[in-house]
Every structure is written in C-alpha cells, then in structure tokens.
Amino acid sequence: MSLVSSSVACVSVLIPAFNEEATIERVLQRVLEQPVVKEIIVIDDGSTDKTFENAQKVVDARVRTFRQSKNQGKTAAIARAIKEATGSVIIIQDADFEYDPSEIPMVVAPILEGHADVVYGSRFLVRRTARVVYFYHYVANKFLTIFSNFLTNLNLTDIETGYKAFRAEILKDMPLKSSGFGMEVEITASIAQVPLRIYEVPISYYGRTYNEGKKIGVRDGLAAIGYIAWFNGFERYSAERRAFRATLRRVIENQRHDET
Numbered sequence: 001m002s003l004v005s006s007s008v009a010c011v012s013v014l015i016p017a018f019n020e021e022a023t024i025e026r027v028l029q030r031v032l033e034q035p036v037v038k039e040i041i042v043i044d045d046g047s048t049d050k051t052f053e054n055a056q057k058v059v060d061a062r063v064r065t066f067r068q069s070k071n072q073g074k075t076a077a078i079a080r081a082i083k084e085a086t087g088s089v090i091i092i093q094d095a096d097f098e099y100d101p102s103e104i105p106m107v108v109a110p111i112l113e114g115h116a117d118v119v120y121g122s123r124f125l126v127r128r129t130a131r132v133v134y135f136y137h138y139v140a141n142k143f144l145t146i147f148s149n150f151l152t153n154l155n156l157t158d159i160e161t162g163y164k165a166f167r168a169e170i171l172k173d174m175p176l177k178s179s180g181f182g183m184e185v186e187i188t189a190s191i192a193q194v195p196l197r198i199y200e201v202p203i204s205y206y207g208r209t210y211n212e213g214k215k216i217g218v219r220d221g222l223a224a225i226g227y228i229a230w231f232n233g234f235e236r237y238s239a240e241r242r243a244f245r246a247t248l249r250r251v252i253e254n255q256r257h258d259e260t
Contacts, residue, residue: 012087016077046071120202121163152192
C-alpha cells in the first residue's frame with residue numbers, strides 16, 4: 001500500500017542556506033514547480049549577503065523562511081527546519097543548483113509508492129548527468145561511504161549526498177548533535193540502527209568549484225571520519241539514542257501492521 005497518492009502534495013522540502021544570494025530565488029522557484037511539494041522551509045543560517053532578502057522575494061504561501069541569529073552550520077539549520085515541517089515526507093535540498101529540483105519527485109517516489117522509509121539520491125549509481133570536478137572529493141566520498149558501511153553493515157554508495165528523503169516520523173524525534181556537515185554521517189548512523197527500508201536512486205550532480213561557492217573542505221572530511229566512529233560507536237548506546245530507536249521501532253511496527 002502506498003503512503004499517499006503521488007498526485008497529492010505531501011512533501012516538505014528543507015533548504016538550509018548560507019550566503020547563496022545568487023541562487024536561492026531560482027532554486028525556490030524550481031522547487032515550487034514540483035507537484036509533490038507541499039511546503040518549503042528555508043533556514044537562512046546567518047548569511048552575510050542577501051540570501052534572506054532574496055528568498056523573501058518568492059511570494060508563495062508554501063514558502064516559509066526563517067533566519068538564524070548567527071551561522072550555526074547545516075546540522076543546526078536542518079534541526080530547526082525539521083521542527084517546522086508538516087509534510088508526511090521530508091527531503092533536504094541545497095540552496096544552490098548542485099542538485100536538480102526537478103528530480104525531487106524521483107527521489108521521493110519509493111516512499112510515496114510504499115516501498116521505502118528512507119531514500120538517498122546517489123551521485124555514484126548510473127548517473128543522468130554529472131559535472132566533472134574534484135578527484136580528491138570523489139575519493140574522500142568513497143572512503144567515507146566505505147568506512148560508514150563497514151560499521152553500519154549497509155551497502156550505500158553515497159552517504160554524503162545532499163538528497164536524502166524520509167518519512168517524516170523518522171526525523172521528527174531523531175537526535176541531531178553533530179555540527180557543520182556532520183549530519184550526513186549522524187543521520188546515516190541513526191537509520192542504520194533501526195529496521196528501516198532504505199533505498200537509493202541515481203541522481204544528477206552539478207558540482208561547484210570553490211570559486212563558484214562550494215563550502216565543504218578538508219576539515220569537514222576529517223570531522224566526518226570522527227563522526228562515523230562516534231555515532232556508530234559509543235554514542236549509539238546513549239540513553240537518548242536508545243529511547244529514539246525504541247520509539248521509532250514501535251512506530252514502524254504499527255505502520256507495517258496498518259499496511260498489511
């Protein structure tokens with residue numbers, strides 16, 4: 001049984017944004033064109049340019065824009081956006097055009113059709129389109145994914161992808177304690193510890209250079225290694241994580257029963 005009819009707009013799109021004045025307005029317009037989109041939650045993460053002002057130029061009742069008092073990183077922005085989301089499905093969309101908003105329906109489709117609880121858009125499956133950029137980033141992404149898979153026993157191909165979609169109840173009470181870009185690793189560790197149906201779909205990737213505004217760097221990669229070890233090691237046994245897993249298991253079991 002499908003979660004919802006694919007003709008119903010039920011998807012909350014979370015967009016963390018930091019100094020993306022050149023692209024945020026166009027990204028919002030492209031996301032709004034997607035028929036599955038119920039709402040867009042924009043979190044301006046303390047931008048020093050006109051990101052917030054440009055986001056507000058898009059006048060549509062489905063767009064809600066919030067501003068952090070200072071830059072706190074992607075994890076904090078997403079945590080804030082999750083609290084505001086009301087859709088039954090949640091997907092994360094970057095505020096630039098590295099990921100094509102027209103592919104949102106394809107990424108969430110396995111959830112809407114009732115096959116998946118979580119979907120990652122992979123840049124390393126058979127690609128539709130991919131810009132040739134940094135080899136070292138490719139190697140780093142592969143290493144982080146393999147290291148994570150070794151500890152989670154999943155066979156993901158791209159844990160650092162920006163396109164991640166979830167049934168909303170999976171994220172609503174998920175603890176998010178990392179900083180910066182650490183949420184990619186933290187979320188992956190959390191979903192691996194619960195019997196969820198996890199899928200990947202191929203996506204396009206229009207990577208940026210640092211001159212074009214790319215922000216992730218060597219420090220983020222090194223931090224990700226530590227986060228993979230921490231969230232798959234000691235942190236998984238914390239009282240907060242155990243409580244989250246127990247609650248989510250009950251929710252999933254009830255959903256499976258309702259779907260049969």
